[in-house]
Amino acid sequence: MIKINRKVAMMRIEHFGFPQKTLCMFVLLFVVAITGCKSGPSYSRKKQSVILITLDTTRADRLGVYGNTAGLTPFLDEYSKKCTVFNRCDADVPLTLPSHTSIMSGYLPIHHGVRVNVEMAVPDSVPLLASDFKRAGYETGAFVSSSVLLKRYGLNRGFDLYDQSFYNSLKRGHQKAIAKDTLSKALIWLRARKGPYFCWIHLYDPHVPYEPPEPFGSRYKKDPYDGEIAYMDSQLGAFWKSLSASVDTNKLLTVICGDHGESLGEHGELDHGIFLYQSTMHVPFMIHEPGQREGRKINTRTGLIDVAPTIREETGLTAVAAVDGQSLVPLMKGKEVRKRAFLLESMNGLMTYGWAPLYGLLEGNFKYIRAPRPELYNLAEDPLEEHNLISSMPGKADELKLTMSNMMESIKTEEAESPKNMASKEELKQLASLGYLGGTFSSDTVSNRDPKDYIFLVKPIIEANILVAGGEEKKAQVLLKDIAEKDPDNPFILFLQGQAYQRTNSDKAMDFWKRAIKLDRTYQMAWTELVVTLMNEGRNDEAAKVAEQGLESCSDRLGVLHLAIAEQAFIEEKETPQAVLGRIGEVLELNPDLGRAYMLRGLVYFKSGRPKQARAYLTEVWNHSTLEEVNRWKNDKALKLAFDMQEKALQKKR
Numbered sequence: 001m002i003k004i005n006r007k008v009a010m011m012r013i014e015h016f017g018f019p020q021k022t023l024c025m026f027v028l029l030f031v032v033a034i035t036g037c038k039s040g041p042s043y044s045r046k047k048q049s050v051i052l053i054t055l056d057t058t059r060a061d062r063l064g065v066y067g068n069t070a071g072l073t074p075f076l077d078e079y080s081k082k083c084t085v086f087n088r089c090d091a092d093v094p095l096t097l098p099s100h101t102s103i104m105s106g107y108l109p110i111h112h113g114v115r116v117n118v119e120m121a122v123p124d125s126v127p128l129l130a131s132d133f134k135r136a137g138y139e140t141g142a143f144v145s146s147s148v149l150l151k152r153y154g155l156n157r158g159f160d161l162y163d164q165s166f167y168n169s170l171k172r173g174h175q176k177a178i179a180k181d182t183l184s185k186a187l188i189w190l191r192a193r194k195g196p197y198f199c200w201i202h203l204y205d206p207h208v209p210y211e212p213p214e215p216f217g218s219r220y221k222k223d224p225y226d227g228e229i230a231y232m233d234s235q236l237g238a239f240w241k242s243l244s245a246s247v248d249t250n251k252l253l254t255v256i257c258g259d260h261g262e263s264l265g266e267h268g269e270l271d272h273g274i275f276l277y278q279s280t281m282h283v284p285f286m287i288h289e290p291g292q293r294e295g296r297k298i299n300t301r302t303g304l305i306d307v308a309p310t311i312r313e314e315t316g317l318t319a320v321a322a323v324d325g326q327s328l329v330p331l332m333k334g335k336e337v338r339k340r341a342f343l344l345e346s347m348n349g350l351m352t353y354g355w356a357p358l359y360g361l362l363e364g365n366f367k368y369i370r371a372p373r374p375e376l377y378n379l380a381e382d383p384l385e386e387h388n389l390i391s392s393m394p395g396k397a398d399e400l401k402l403t404m405s406n407m408m409e410s411i412k413t414e415e416a417e418s419p420k421n422m423a424s425k426e427e428l429k430q431l432a433s434l435g436y437l438g439g440t441f442s443s444d445t446v447s448n449r450d451p452k453d454y455i456f457l458v459k460p461i462i463e464a465n466i467l468v469a470g471g472e473e474k475k476a477q478v479l480l481k482d483i484a485e486k487d488p489d490n491p492f493i494l495f496l497q498g499q500a501y502q503r504t505n506s507d508k509a510m511d512f513w514k515r516a517i518k519l520d521r522t523y524q525m526a527w528t529e530l531v532v533t534l535m536n537e538g539r540n541d542e543a544a545k546v547a548e549q550g551l552e553s554c555s556d557r558l559g560v561l562h563l564a565i566a567e568q569a570f571i572e573e574k575e576t577p578q579a580v581l582g583r584i585g586e587v588l589e590l591n592p593d594l595g596r597a598y599m600l601r602g603l604v605y606f607k608s609g610r611p612k613q614a615r616a617y618l619t620e621v622w623n624h625s626t627l628e629e630v631n632r633w634k635n636d637k638a639l640k641l642a643f644d645m646q647e648k649a650l651q652k653k654r
Contacts (some may be wrong), residue, residue, distance in 0.1 A: 039528030047137070047196040048290060048315045050253045052129075052307075054103065055232065056096055056146065057206040057272065058258035060089075060284045062229045072230045078254070080286050081295045084332050085252075088301045089285035090362060091260040093345055094272045096148045097155075099259040099304060100202070104128045104155060106308035106323035108343055113414035115347040119557065122154030123414045129308050130158030132317045133198040136395040141197065143186040143205035145177040159200075161189065169593075177214065179203045179235035185241060191246050200515070205232040206262065208271050219462055225264060252315050257307060258283030268455040273348045275451065276369055279386050281344060281564045287332070289314065300331055302361065303342045324411065337365075341403050353461075354492040354520075355449040361404040368400035372450040376400070448491070457483055461496065468500050476500040491516040495526050505532050520551040528560045535596075536632060544568035559590035563597055570604060577608045595625030599633055 057150040060066045064077035065085055091099050093109045101107070101114045105126050109115050112126045118269035122128070131141045141161040149155060149164075156162035163185055166177035205212070205228045212220060212227030218236075220227030241248055263269035263279040268298035272280040285302065287310070305325030312319055313327040331337045344360030351357075359370045365380040369576045376389040376397045390397050460483055477500045484493045498512030509534055518525040527550035547564035556562055565585035575583075581604055588598045603615035621630060 008236075012260070029389045047192075048253050049138075049196045049251075050133075050198045050255070050311060050315060051190075052103075052164070052200045052311070053236070053254070053256045054100060054202045055199070055206070055256065055284065056202065056204045057262045058229065058232075058284060059261040059279065060258065062226065063284050066284060071228065072226055073233040075233050075240065075255070076284075076286075078257075079288070080238070082292055083256075083286040083288045083295050084292075084294060085285075085297045086285040086302045087297055087299050088256070088512075089280075089283055089303060089306075090281045090301070090342060090344070091258070091283050091304050093275060094260040094274075094280040094342060095346075095348060096146065096259055097153055098224055100149065100155060101126070103198075103257065103259065103304050103307045104130070106305050106312075106320060106325040106409060107414075108305060108324045109347075110343065110408060110413055111322075111324055111411050115345070116351050117148050118153075122157070124154075124157070125414055127320045127323075128157050130155075130198060130200070132158070132312065133156045133315075134160070136315075136317060137192055139195055139197040141186070141189045142200040142202075143182050143189070144200075144202040145179070146202070146207070147175045147184045149202060155348050163189075176204050176207070179232045180213075180238075181203050183235055183239040187242055188242060196609060203232055203236075205229075225262065250292075252288070253290055253311070254288040255286075255307060255311060258305060259304070267452075270459060274346055274353075274355075274358070274455065274458070276344045276346055276358050276367075276384065278367075278379065282358075284470045286345040287328075289332070296332075297456040298328075298331060299363070300337065301340070302328060302331075303344065305483065320411075341400075341407065343404065343407055344369075348453040352448060352492070353451075353454070353458075354447055354490045355451045355454055356447045358451065359404060359408070361400050361407075363403065364401060366396060366400060368397055368404065369402065370404065370449050371452070373452065374401075389416045407557075449487070452543050454487055457487060461493075464496060464500065468496075473504055474502050488529070489519060491523050491526065494519070495523065495529070498526070498529060500637065502529070502533065506537065509533060524550075524554040524557065527554055528556075528558055531560055531564050535567065540564070540568050540571055550594065554592060559587040559597065562590065563594065563600070566597075567600055570600060570607075577604050580604050593624050595623075595629060596633065599630075 060221065062068050063069065063073045063080075065073075065080040066087070067320075092102050093099050093115075095117050095118070097117045098109045098112075098114045102109060102111050105112055105122075105128055109128060113123055114120045130142070130408075133140050140159045141163070142156065142159045144150075147167055150167060151162055151164060163182075165185070166181065167175050180224065182201065183204060186199060190197070190199060192553040197226065200449075207228075210224035210228050211217070212224055212231045216227040216231040217224070220230060222614050239247065260272055261273050261280040261283055264271075267275055267277050269275050269277075269280070283304065285304070285307075290408060303325060305323075305327050307325070309319065309323050309325050309327040310329060311317070313329045316369060319327075326337065326340070328337070341361055341363040344358075344362065346358045349355040349357060353557040358371050361368045365378055367375075367377045367379055367385070369375040374390050374397060375385075376393055377385045377387070379385070380387060460479055464476045464479045464483070467473070467479065477497070479502055480493065480497045480646045482492070484497065487493055494512045494516035498516070501509040502511065510530055513526040513530045517530070519524050520526075527546070531543050531547050534540075534546060541566040542642045544567070548559035550556070550561050562583065566580055566587060569583060570580045581601065584597055584601045584604070587594060588601075591597070598617045602614045602621065605611070605614035605617065
């Protein structure tokens with residue numbers, strides 16, 4: 001603090017002949033200027049640089065700071081000694097995209113609307129940290145490691161740089177980066193920053209399949225998940241050492257948290273995404289404040305929805321009024337905060353498998369899970385959740401159930417968007433091998449199938465999908481028949497059976513999809529596969545009629561239903577070329593990667609006498625389609641003429 005001797009200042013200014021009143025005003029303005037009094041938006045109080053590191057699929061109990069004695073995480077354990085460590089932090093959803101949306105917004109999934117991976121994007125109305133920082137004049141950079149978090153899903157909003165350079169759009173299926181590669185890119189960006197910045201780094205390593213690089217692969221051959229955790233920690237340590245050589249990391253606000261955990265067979269779940277048990281919900285969470293030298297541990301229950309409001313207060317960003325979480329800054333200063341209940345959810349069982357959705361409530365030491373067969377646990381006495389108290393404590397269960405219902409009714413639900421440039425049909429199929437089977441059911445679908453009764457089917461379902469992707473359809477058909485006997489009349493299983501027959505017996509495949517649609521009219525992917533198969537067989541008129549029926553019941557995220565109608569309009573010549581081009585434009589708005597739409601646009605231009613434009617779009621087909629697809633379209637009677645016209649035009653040009 002600079003001290004001002006008012007008398008001396010007045011005498012020195014009077015020496016220059018200023019009036020007394022003017023002198024007083026001058027001194028006042030001088031004092032204000034040098035003491036740093038500020039006005040304007042609340043975020044201008046501080047310009048504190050922030051690094052947020054999210055550890056995908058990381059169980060809290062694998063870190064030494066949370067009690068693990070295997071020595072897997074020496075860097076995080078040491079770093080935590082000068083952090084505030086939250087011992088009882090839980091994710092609100094055990095899936096990557098929904099959980100990161102909660103981290104970045106402070107909203108619960110029921111509020112921000114992103115309930116599953118791959119098929120939903122963050123609504124523009126949901127406030128995100130990066131946008132807040134961008135408005136406050138910060139530089140913003142993100143470095144993600146999985147195609148589940150690509151730009152198309154909406155978390156890129158507000159970032160100057162959203163690095164997803166590991167992703168190749170010409171490749172199919174899920175893609176990821178290892179920690180070393182992601183951290184090296186982040187390090188280059190951080191070293192080049194001069195002003196305040198917000199940097200998000202996402203590491204994906206502990207996710208299935210567990211394939212830790214050497215020497216961790218050999219060292220943890222029997223426990224590859226632990227090997228992934230150890231590898232990730234080693235890379236974080238190397239990254240932090242390199243960063244500290246050029247940046248005073250002690251002056252940073254650093255937040256490290258998991259997005260969800262991993263069930264390594266507990267309760268019959270092999271990984272995560274369906275159940276709400278602590279193995280997938282309890283996550284690490286630690287914060288280092290600028291200048292903090294000593295660590296502290298906090299046992300008050302917290303949630304990942306508290307990350308965004310805490311960062312906002314720490315950096316002086318304007319608070320979001322409707323946020324579901326709360327700032328933990330008072331708690332970090334030793335003050336009490338209001339006691340809360342925390343909502344949990346998993347819609348994945350419903351939207352992927354056709355089983356009942358799960359909702360949970362954490363309040364104090366108790367956890368209540370709403371399911372066809374509800375559950376109640378006292379986590380203080382039963383941390384592994386082995387003893388369901390629903391029968392012995394019905395009053396407590398009813399109390400928590402009522403609290404849950406009231407909380408859910410009080411929260412406004414945003415309508416999640418379909419991703420822009422979303423995953424293709426082929427990508428969705430290959431993502432199935434990682435358990436990302438692609439949501440296909442409406443959230444309004446009612447199911448009385450308790451996931452506890454069917455969780456044992458997840459492994460064979462994924463195995464069947466791998467067999468189909470590998471061309472071993474007959475083995476998949478046998479496996480899926482056995483699954484269908486154990487979970488009869490499930491539209492999802494019928495859908496998978498259709499996929500297993502798609503290449504070898506299209507009529508049988510379509511019969512399975514029709515049966516699935518009969519059970520669930522909202523089943524978007526079943527409608528899509530049915531229409532695609534009809535189109536591929538040249539049954540365009542039938543495909544268009546089925547597409548029109550489908551659009552009465554479901555949305556069209558992949559654009560295929562709209563394409564079938566546009567294609568039939570082209571074939572029948574009942575609409576002008578301009579009208580058909582308008583339809584194709586709508587299709588590409590829905591799905592910019594739909595190769596057949598580019599083909600149709602090229603054909604319309606050819607038929608309209610505009611070969612130059614036509615060739616451009618027909619060339620574009622190859623960037624969005626497989627060789628098998630293009631050859632099939634070239635042999636289609638309705639489409640072959642235009643391809644012949646293209647070939648003649650190319651020969652003439654030569």
